[in-house]
Amino acid sequence: MATQDSPELLTSPLHQRHVALGAKLAEFGGWSMPLEYATGVVKEHTAVRQAAGLFDVSHLGKASVRGPGAAAYVDATLTADLSRIAPGQAQYTLCCDEDGGVVDDLIAYLRADDDVLLVPNAANTAEVVRRLAAAAPEGVVVRDEHRDHVVLAVQGPAADAVLDGAGLPTGHDYMSFVDTDVDGTSVVVCRTGYTGERGYELVAPVSVAEALWDRLVAAGEPHGLVPAGLGARDTLRTEMGYPLHGQDISRDITPVQARLGWAVGWRKPAFWGRDALTAEKAAGPARVLRGLRAVRRGIPRAGMTVTDADGGAAGVVTSGTFSPTLKAGVALALLDARVAEGDEVAVDVRGRAEPFTVVRPPFVEPSVR
Template sequence: MGDAELLQGPLNAVHTEFGATFAPFGGWSMPVSYAGTVAEHNATRTSVGLFDVSHLGKALVKGPGAKDFVNSALTNDLDKVGPGKAQYTLCCVDNGGVLDDIIAYYVSEDEIFLVPNAANTAAVVAKLQAAAPDGITVTNQHREYAVLAVQGPRSAEVVGALGLPTDMEYMAFADAEFEGIPVRVCRTGYTGEHGYELLPPWDRAERVFRALQAQGAELAGLGARDTLRTEMGYPLHGQDLSLDISPLEARVGWAIGWGKDAFWGKDALTAQKSAGVKRTLLGLKAVGRGVLRAHLTVKRGDDVVGETTSGTFSPTLKVGIALALLDSAAGLKPGDRVEVDVRGRSLECEVVRPPFVDVRTK
């Protein structure tokens, strides 16, 4: 896809104004960094970072019984939460593979708002539309709302300075206003830090974005978002979760409501749970110098025991880290050593169970 074909968010001109570098991601032109990925990463861990993630999808499921319909389709159990809460969930296919991972906002029994990944929004909406019973509508609202993530120890201070609510539980949300602009505020994020995701209307997002920056939030791009989420071991769909990597393999089985009567992929996932997975997503931390990337071969001695799915340099730990699918038959556990083939050079790594960074004690 050429640059001319890439979709643009509502704030691309603003990002250009502040000197962002751009790269394609999920079919969108995304700001990668402003002052440098390491600086933006560290600002988020120590103070507060501001991310424009408006490329994320948005979809509305509405009508009598909307909650029950979504609950019969997606993996997690909405009956465990209630109105005003958000929930991490998965849209699976018949073989147990993951079409997408999604945040579901429980607005009411008759209204569920979904935030899928950018590249998968159309597919998720189409699958839900095809299954929706009479009276329930599924609407693609991709360009109706922006998504601004305010993440870090000072995030409540910055969001609160705009008169927006901050005193809420993790995964709770509230609808509010800033200078007459409706904003949905949710205590969620992809960094592991205390943070919020704000959803203003697409065409009024700039005013909110500039107000947050004026309160001292450091602009941060896709590069820092990736290093931050990798340090936490959060999976990225298309790399650590996919149609070929099941929730159980990716260690997100906690997002499955096993007691529900039905959800897409239940039979296959139940069988896999009973049989046990043949590979598991774990972390690798470089012992020596070297940067880990995706799709590198992992060996123990002469035996190939897995492959990396995500990899980066950890600005917090100052070492290379990766997520990797490791063969269950190898019996690897945290503390074991393996070797990763990095461009023909063997890099010794320690197997760890993510997160790599404990944000409570760092």
């Protein structure tokens, strides 16, 4: 039962579909979302790598920035160089504080010079919207649309076949999007995803959520599509080395430390945190986010300590899991800058010093995007 100290969790418009499928639910950013279905995380993970998975990721935030100069305003606040893309394209970017810490990572969809759609993480949506709204110039309106839309992700080698069968557009370039009509309602079909596989994310009004879900399930049946929960999404993104906010990036872990400099428009005259990040880049970070792969059977978990070959403190695991694809433990770890790829380190796994090799993610090769 919800109390004043533990408010009731929000639920997806597809909550009853998940319950009917026997989903195990868990809390994600204040939302009750499917962790896994009866098939289990490993089978859902494997389906995405080999066929297709259907994820409800409606807990992700949705926010609009509209008005004259909206795109230029977003460009002057978030890290990536929005001027490098055209309307109909999307971009991974970061919202940083003045110290260079990551408030959130998000996707920006450029609709027009006066219309940008942002998709931040669930727990950070309100803060991203607050910051953008507080600094917005006259005429630019920032609106939280978190509860107005669902987000569905179809990921895997068969993703195109699934969407084709559902009568939805396919084949557009990676990190681009098109608008289409579903039951008289406009739906955004984006060539994005967080699994490493070829796939699409659909942003749709809640009014068509169930019809869209049912259409995708029916179209995906001949192609091996299975509903997949956020447990599989986490193992898939970890295999790719994709960061999770709150673990691999945070207010205390900068883009420079997380090796996300490619998502920073270093030549831009302004963005939040520019001075701090430029200084850190020039000096070199004291710690760096790297990949670890188990030599034996150790399964790393977030928070486990890492030591170097001499037994000295070397860092900490930020994300760790068993890789269903590799059948081995893999991790992202924030390590002292002196630790290099190819080095062997040890992770304290329940009191045992398990050997790991420092590697460069991704741990597995993604399908053709």
